[in-house]
Amino acid sequence: MDTQQNTALTRALAEVPGPLPTSGVIHITLPHTDRFTVVGNHLAQHPDLSCTAVGLAVRIQSLPQGTEVSIKALTARCQEGERRIAAALRELEAHGYLxxxxxxxxxxxxxxxxxxxNQPAALLRPRSQAPVAAPAQAPIPAPAPARSLTHVPDPDPDPDPAPVPPVPPTPPVSVPPGTSAQETPVPPPPPPPPFVPLVPPPTAPKPPRPPLPQPGTLTPELDRAATALLSDLRRHAPQFTLSEGDIRQLAPAVATWLERDAHPDTIRRTLTDDLPQPLRHPVKLLKHRLTALLPPPLPGACDLAAPARPRVVVTPFQTCDDCDRAFRSPDPGHCRDCRETREHRGEDVRAAA
Incomplete structure (x- = not known):
C-alpha cells in the first residue's frame, strides 16, 4: 500500500512564496481567527528552559483566568507525571515566569x-520606557506571488473541502471629520524622565577643594616646629623633597595638628605611610591628608568627667523610746503606734479632768 499524502498540505506548500529551502523546516503560516494565544520567542526559544517547561508555560498561558494550575490539576490535564510537572514549574519560577x-x-x-x-523581562524595565502599544489594525493580506512550478495534477482530489469559518465584521472606528482612517491621529507617547547619570562626565566642573586648616594662633614656636617637620620629611620618604614655597604654604596646616596635641611622629607616619606608586604630586597628597585626616581637638577634663547622678536622700532608721521598734524618721522619738497611744491617753486624762 502506498503512503497516503496530505493533499491539503501539498496545495498549501505550492502557494508558499519564494524558493523553498533545501533543508530545514518549511513554515506554512495561516492567520488565526479564534482560539489562539500569542507566545513570545523569549519563551519559545528560551536557551535555559526545558521543552517540558516551555510547553507547560504555553499551556498555562492559554488557560482562562482563575483556572486551577496546581501540580495535581496539571497532571490531570497533561500526559506528564507529577515529578516532571513539579520540576517544570520550578524552572518557570527560577526564570520569573511563575x-x-x-x-x-x-x-x-x-x-x-x-x-x-508572559513577559517577565518587561517588569524590570521602568514603566516610562515600556513600548507604547500601537492601535490595532486589521491585517491586509498581500497577494501571494505566482510560482513558476509545473502543475502536478491532484491524484486524490478532496471532494468535500473543509468549510472556512466566517470572519466576524470589524466594528467601525470613529474617525474625526476631515481625516481618513489611515490618517487617524495617534497621541504621542509621554516624554521619558530626564536622565540623571550616577557618575558625572569628565567635563563636569569639579567641586572646589576645601581650604587648608589654619591654627587658632600661629605662634613662632608652632611655625618653627611645623617648618622643621616638613623639612625633615625627605629623610623618611625621598619623594617629599619640598621647596621653600611649598613648606611655607603647608606650615600652617601642620601647626594646626601640633596645636591639637598631635605628636610629630604621628603626623610624620600619617603623611608618609601607604604612598601610591608612582607618586606624581607629593604636595597635593600632603594637602589632602592634612585636610581630610585632621584630628579633632583633645577634650578637656570637664568633658571626660562622668555626669553627676542626682543624689537620693535616704531617711535613716530610728528606735522607738517606748517599744524599741525600728522606724524611719529624720529625728529620734516614738513610732506611729506609740504616738497614737500617747494621744489617746492625753484625751482620756483631759476628759476625766
Missing part, C-alpha cells in the same frame, strides 16, 4: 495564589 505565594483572606483563611507573567 510565582506562587501564600495570602491570608479576610476570614483568616490562608490560600496559595499562582501568578503567571
Amino acid at each position: 510565582q506562587r505565594f501564600r495570602d491570608r483572606l479576610a476570614g483568616q483563611k490562608v490560600i496559595t495564589r499562582t501568578v503567571f507573567c
Whole structure:
C-alpha cells in the first residue's frame, strides 16, 4: 500500500512564496481567527528552559483566568507525571515566569495564589520606557506571488473541502471629520524622565577643594616646629623633597595638628605611610591628608568627667523610746503606734479632768 499524502498540505506548500529551502523546516503560516494565544520567542526559544517547561508555560498561558494550575490539576490535564510537572514549574519560577505565594483572606483563611507573567523581562524595565502599544489594525493580506512550478495534477482530489469559518465584521472606528482612517491621529507617547547619570562626565566642573586648616594662633614656636617637620620629611620618604614655597604654604596646616596635641611622629607616619606608586604630586597628597585626616581637638577634663547622678536622700532608721521598734524618721522619738497611744491617753486624762 502506498503512503497516503496530505493533499491539503501539498496545495498549501505550492502557494508558499519564494524558493523553498533545501533543508530545514518549511513554515506554512495561516492567520488565526479564534482560539489562539500569542507566545513570545523569549519563551519559545528560551536557551535555559526545558521543552517540558516551555510547553507547560504555553499551556498555562492559554488557560482562562482563575483556572486551577496546581501540580495535581496539571497532571490531570497533561500526559506528564507529577515529578516532571513539579520540576517544570520550578524552572518557570527560577526564570520569573511563575510565582506562587501564600495570602491570608479576610476570614483568616490562608490560600496559595499562582501568578503567571508572559513577559517577565518587561517588569524590570521602568514603566516610562515600556513600548507604547500601537492601535490595532486589521491585517491586509498581500497577494501571494505566482510560482513558476509545473502543475502536478491532484491524484486524490478532496471532494468535500473543509468549510472556512466566517470572519466576524470589524466594528467601525470613529474617525474625526476631515481625516481618513489611515490618517487617524495617534497621541504621542509621554516624554521619558530626564536622565540623571550616577557618575558625572569628565567635563563636569569639579567641586572646589576645601581650604587648608589654619591654627587658632600661629605662634613662632608652632611655625618653627611645623617648618622643621616638613623639612625633615625627605629623610623618611625621598619623594617629599619640598621647596621653600611649598613648606611655607603647608606650615600652617601642620601647626594646626601640633596645636591639637598631635605628636610629630604621628603626623610624620600619617603623611608618609601607604604612598601610591608612582607618586606624581607629593604636595597635593600632603594637602589632602592634612585636610581630610585632621584630628579633632583633645577634650578637656570637664568633658571626660562622668555626669553627676542626682543624689537620693535616704531617711535613716530610728528606735522607738517606748517599744524599741525600728522606724524611719529624720529625728529620734516614738513610732506611729506609740504616738497614737500617747494621744489617746492625753484625751482620756483631759476628759476625766
